[in-house]
Amino acid sequence: MSPKTKAKVAFFDFTSCEGCQIELTNLGEKAFMGLLDHIEIVEFREAMSEKAQGRIDISFIEGSFSREADRKRLEDIRSRSNVVIAFGACAATGGVTALKNHMSDYSEAVYGKDAKMPHLDSSFALPVSAAIKVDYSVLGCPMSQAEFVEIVSSLLHGKEPVIPNHPVCVECKKKSTLCRYGQGDHCLGMVARAGCGAPCPADGIPCEACRGFVDHPNQEALVKVLREKGGLSEERAFNKSRIFTANLRSDAVKGAGARKE
Amino acid sequence: MPAHFIHETDFREFLKSLIASKPVIGPVVEPKSTGDKFIFDDVTSAEQLRLDYDVSLVPPKAVFFPPVQKLLEFGPNGVKSCINPREQVLLGVHFYDVKAFDQLDKLFNDKFPDNNYLANRRATTVIASSVQTVSKHAFWGSFGKDVKAKGHDGFLTKVQGGYVYETFSQKGEALLKHGKFGNASTDQVSAAKRENDAAMDKCQEKVTFTPAEISTKTRASFSNNEMWKELSKDCFSCGSCNIVCPTCYCFDVQDKWGLDQVSGERYRTWDACLTEDFAKVSLGGAGGHENFREAGAQRFRHRAMRKLTYLNEKLGGPACIGCGRCTSACVPNIANPVKIINRIMKG
Numbered sequence: 001m002s003p004k005t006k007a008k009v010a011f012f013d014f015t016s017c018e019g020c021q022i023e024l025t026n027l028g029e030k031a032f033m034g035l036l037d038h039i040e041i042v043e044f045r046e047a048m049s050e051k052a053q054g055r056i057d058i059s060f061i062e063g064s065f066s067r068e069a070d071r072k073r074l075e076d077i078r079s080r081s082n083v084v085i086a087f088g089a090c091a092a093t094g095g096v097t098a099l100k101n102h103m104s105d106y107s108e109a110v111y112g113k114d115a116k117m118p119h120l121d122s123s124f125a126l127p128v129s130a131a132i133k134v135d136y137s138v139l140g141c142p143m144s145q146a147e148f149v150e151i152v153s154s155l156l157h158g159k160e161p162v163i164p165n166h167p168v169c170v171e172c173k174k175k176s177t178l179c180r181y182g183q184g185d186h187c188l189g190m191v192a193r194a195g196c197g198a199p200c201p202a203d204g205i206p207c208e209a210c211r212g213f214v215d216h217p218n219q220e221a222l223v224k225v226l227r228e229k230g231g232l233s234e235e236r237a238f239n240k241s242r243i244f245t246a247n248l249r250s251d252a253v254k255g256a257g258a259r260k261e
Numbered sequence: 262m263p264a265h266f267i268h269e270t271d272f273r274e275f276l277k278s279l280i281a282s283k284p285v286i287g288p289v290v291e292p293k294s295t296g297d298k299f300i301f302d303d304v305t306s307a308e309q310l311r312l313d314y315d316v317s318l319v320p321p322k323a324v325f326f327p328p329v330q331k332l333l334e335f336g337p338n339g340v341k342s343c344i345n346p347r348e349q350v351l352l353g354v355h356f357y358d359v360k361a362f363d364q365l366d367k368l369f370n371d372k373f374p375d376n377n378y379l380a381n382r383r384a385t386t387v388i389a390s391s392v393q394t395v396s397k398h399a400f401w402g403s404f405g406k407d408v409k410a411k412g413h414d415g416f417l418t419k420v421q422g423g424y425v426y427e428t429f430s431q432k433g434e435a436l437l438k439h440g441k442f443g444n445a446s447t448d449q450v451s452a453a454k455r456e457n458d459a460a461m462d463k464c465q466e467k468v469t470f471t472p473a474e475i476s477t478k479t480r481a482s483f484s485n486n487e488m489w490k491e492l493s494k495d496c497f498s499c500g501s502c503n504i505v506c507p508t509c510y511c512f513d514v515q516d517k518w519g520l521d522q523v524s525g526e527r528y529r530t531w532d533a534c535l536t537e538d539f540a541k542v543s544l545g546g547a548g549g550h551e552n553f554r555e556a557g558a559q560r561f562r563h564r565a566m567r568k569l570t571y572l573n574e575k576l577g578g579p580a581c582i583g584c585g586r587c588t589s590a591c592v593p594n595i596a597n598p599v600k601i602i603n604r605i606m607k608g
Contacts, residue, residue: 030520031520034520034521035520037521037522038522149520150517153517153518153520153522154518156518156522157518157522162515164538165536165537165538166499166500166533166536166537166538167497167498167499167500167536169497169499169500169501169504169592170499170500170501170504170531170533170536173318173319173500173501173504173505173590174319174328174329174504174530174531175328176291176300176318176319178291178293178294178298178318179590179592181592182589187592189499190497190499190592190593191497204293214498214537215537216498216537216557217497218495218496218497218498218557221494221495221496221497221593222497224495224593225495225592225593229592229593
């Protein structure tokens with residue numbers, strides 16, 4: 001991308017709470033306006049009513065792919081975009097929306113008599129990459145502001161963004177954060193992908209792995225440690241990591257992985 | 262080496278004067294702990310300093326080699342170095358951590374002097390202090406006990422009625438003016454020696470083999486794949502054992518662009534050879550990469566090799582000083598070097 005012309009950037013949303021787009025507006029005036037010297041936002045429904053026309057340089061997609069009917073819209077975005085970025089946990093991994101994947105009674109529990117409304121008819125919640133090719137992911141729930149800036153900056157400079165493949169433990173230890181396991185608690189930090197700066201354990205809250213797993217999490221050891229050291233029941237230790245990584249676990253539903261080229 | 266003595270009652274005044282003269286870093290309670298965990302931090306009052314600490318969470322190497330260190334700033338007008346050391350006193354370092362400093366001094370001065378480390382090191386007066394509380398997982402009383410601590414400027418030993426202060430450099434001598442120090446008597450000097458010798462027997466964990474025996478056997482165990490698999494079965498490759506290690510010195514260098522996209526900074530941050538991407542290298546312009554320690558067991562083995570044998574010759578002893586921080590930091594309880602050594606020696 002030439003530094004002379006601004007990169008056209010658009011935001012789209014699928015199955016999500018749209019919190020990641022809100023989080024972008026939390027980037028702060030200085031940071032946001034600084035970036036606007038280099039990018040032109042052509043579609044972003046949380047902050048403007050215009051819709052993108054024609055080619056887009058970078059498309060950020062929020063939310064998971066949970067309805068077959070959404071495939072066409074995703075394919076259309078892909079065909080118009082030079083770069084597609086999964087924006088936040090739901091788009092990148094399915095995030096919390098993938099919690100439904102191992103359950104069947106949620107519609108009635110949540111919507112009661114309206115459970116059969118047609119727009120609620122959805123399938124497994126899958127990462128956007130299950131439908132279209134995704135070039136990069138901004139991870140986290142909500143998405144990490146620092147990673148958003150890192151990816152946009154890297155693309156503007158034609159550089160590969162650096163996304164850590166080490167766990168949250170590294171970030172806690174560097175900060176002398178007290179380990180949750182030493183405090184009679186449990187934590188998913190050993191298998192959770194870092195990059196957030198480990199703010200939760202620093203505040204005394206266990207890591208829930210909202211940025212997903214590292215590439216090769218030791219899932220057997222996780223269940224063992226949650227049970228033996230974290231004091232969780234067998235069932236809870238087994239289910240614990242589902243909250244954000246249902247599609248990354250060894251028991252993920254079929255099709256949860258990236259789309260085959 | 263000259264030995265001095267300061268009475269308990271004068272010690273607080275000494276600290277007050279020292280703190281007023283320049284920044285002092287020392288062991289203090291980690292504020293979120295129940296008073297049982299310690300960190301090295303700026304000491305703002307004499308009361309804060311806890312010379313009775315057992316061990317710090319992160320080793321005091323962080324004073325010279327911070328977890329994240331800005332190396333340079335770049336922009337349209339060129340590149341600017343970020344070396345900007347602070348004249349300071351690091352007080353209360355236990356002898357085993359001084360041994361680690363000595364190793365880092367050698368490694369960061371090997372072939373290519375690392376001025377980002379050395380400038381901070383030189384600007385700091387290091388005052389060691391006797392171990393008053395032995396941490397639960399320490400094994401420095403046995404492993405590598407013949408390797409002496411060196412590279413510090415002074416050593417404070419708590420004895421009956423006060424502190425014996427031995428000085429090893431002019432930087433160490435310079436502190437004398439802050440307190441009512443007198444010459445230590447022969448009795449006080451031998452009391453200090455007894456105190457420090459006695460601490461060596463207080464570690465709960467012990468290694469019964471010599472570093473040389475361990476080194477030879479560890480190297481010979483390189484191909485014992487079953488053993489490394491067994492030892493690393495519950496390993497998360499989380500790198501905690503590396504990050505809390507006082508002798509680990511690997512770092513990763515990255516550039517970060519500023520929001521203006523024309524300036525930015527280059528920084529380095531502690532790296533960990535247990536983590537999956539540590540040994541991942543680019544295959545060049547055509548793309549692709551190679552990871553020469555792809556399996557967790559290989560990385561687990563690599564740490565044992567580094568700490569117990571590879572560096573022994575260069576450092577004059579094992580690259581493990583027996584602090585037990587890795588044992589405390591390891592969630593699945595598999596990083597304890599004493600256990601690993603015993604398993605290796607069993608064959």
